[in-house]
Amino acid sequence: MRERVKARYTSAPYSGTTLCDYLEGTGEKSLVPARDKAAALVRRLRPDFVVLQFWGNAWGYTPCMDGITYDKARERYAARHAADAERLAGQITGAASGTRIVWVLQGPDPITPDRVRRVNAVYEQRARASGGLLADAGKAVSPAGARYTWAQYLPCTAYERAHAPYCTRPGSGRTALHRDDDYLHFCLAPTTSTPRPCPVRSPGILRVARAITDVVARSSG
Template structure:
C-alpha cells in the first residue's frame, strides 16, 4: 500500500482528473493499476484536457487536412515488424545535442544547421503534453531571445498518437493542430516534441496500451516513427526542407522509475537511425549521478539565485502535492502556461532553447 504522503498525492491527482472529466463530459473508470503500482490517475504526467487550443501560443486554425498516406498512419497496439529491438545505447550517454554528462548541447551538431529566416532566426514549432503546456511560454521567451519565430500547440493529457493524422475521434488533438497539419500550414524549420509517454485511461488513441502492457514500448516506438514520417511527408507536400526534429529527453518518474529510461532510449535510438536532436531537459531536473532518481529539490543555479527562488541554497522543482509537473502554481483541470516563477519550468525550457540554438 502507498505511504500516507503518496496517498495524498494520488488523491490530489484524482481530484484533478475528476474535474477534467466533468468538464469534458467524459467518463472513465479509474481502477486499473499502472506499472509502478500507482493508480491510473498517477500515471504519466499530464492532467487530461478537452481537445482545445492552448490558451497561449495558440496556432491559427485552418481547414482539416486529409489523413496521411498509409506510410504515416497511426499503428495499432500490436507491435509491427519494425518494433524497437534491444537497445544498443545507454540512456543519458552522449548523442546529438547532448554531452556525455547528460547536459544539453548548445544547438545543432555539425551538418544540421538551423535554417534562418531573413532576419536571422528560424521558425520553431513546439508540440507536446501538459509539461509542454506549462512551460510553453518560457520556452517561447527563450527561443525568441535567439531571434526565432515561435509557435506552440501543446495539449494536456496527450501522447504522440494524438498528434498523428488519421486518429479521428480517438484523439485529444483537433485536426488543425496535428503535427503534419501545422507543418503544412506554418512551415517550421524545427519541430520540438515533448512527450512524457502518457498511456493511461484518458489517452484513447493508445487503445488501452498502458505502461504495464507488454506492447507499450513497441507501440510507442512505432508512433515515434509514424509522426516522423508524417512530418517528413507534410514538409514534402509544402515544398519546404525537412524540419529538424528535437526530441525532449524526459526526467525521472516518481511512480514508475524504470519506465522513463526506456522511453528515453527509444528517442536516442530513433535519433541515431533517423537523425534529429536530443534536448536532455530531464538531466536539468535530476541530481548529478542520479539521473533517474526523482527529487523535489536541487542546488540552486545562478539564474534561480538571482531571482530569489532559493531556500537554504536549494530550488524547489515540484509542488509537494504534484511530483509530476514543474509549475509551482496549483494544477488546473485543463492545464495552462505556468503563472508562477518555477525553477523546474525554467530549467526544462532552458534545455530546449539551448538545443534549438
C-alpha cells in the same frame, strides 16, 4: 527561445496527450483536433524545428492508446510508443523539407523509473535513425550523478541564485521543482482542468526550456 534565438514560437499543448494524439489519421480517438496535428502544423507554419516533448502518458487517459498502459502491458506499451514515434517523425518530415525534430528526453518518474528510461531510449533511437536532435531536459531536473532519481528539490543553479524568484529556498541554496501535492508537473501553481500557461515562475519549467533552447541555438547557427 524568443529572446535567445529570436525565434517565432508556436505551441499546441493538450492535456493528457501522447505521441499518437498528434498523428494524422487517428480521428475521434485523438484528444488533438485535426488543425493541430503535428503534420498539419508543419504544413501551415513551415518551421525550422519541431520540438517533441512527451512524458509518455502511461495510464490509459487518451483513447488513441487503445487501453495500453505501462503497468498492465509494459512490452506492448514500449512497442507502441516506438511505433508511434516512428510514424510521427515520418509525418513531420513528410510535411515539409528541412524541418528538424528535437526529441526531448524526460526527467525521472518516481513511480515507474524504468518507464522513462524506455521512453527516452525510443527518442534516442528515433534521433539516430532520422538525423534528429536530442535535448536532455530531463538531466536538468535530476540530481547530479543520479539521472533517473526523482527529486522535489535541487541545488539552485547560478542563474537561479541571480534571479531570486527561481531559487525558492535561498537559505538552503535549494529550489523546488514540484509542489508538495504534485510529483508530476513542474508548474508550482495548482493544476487546473483546462490547459493554461503556468502563472508563476517555476524553476523546473525554466530548466527544461533552457535545455531545449540550448540545442536549438547550437543547431541554428
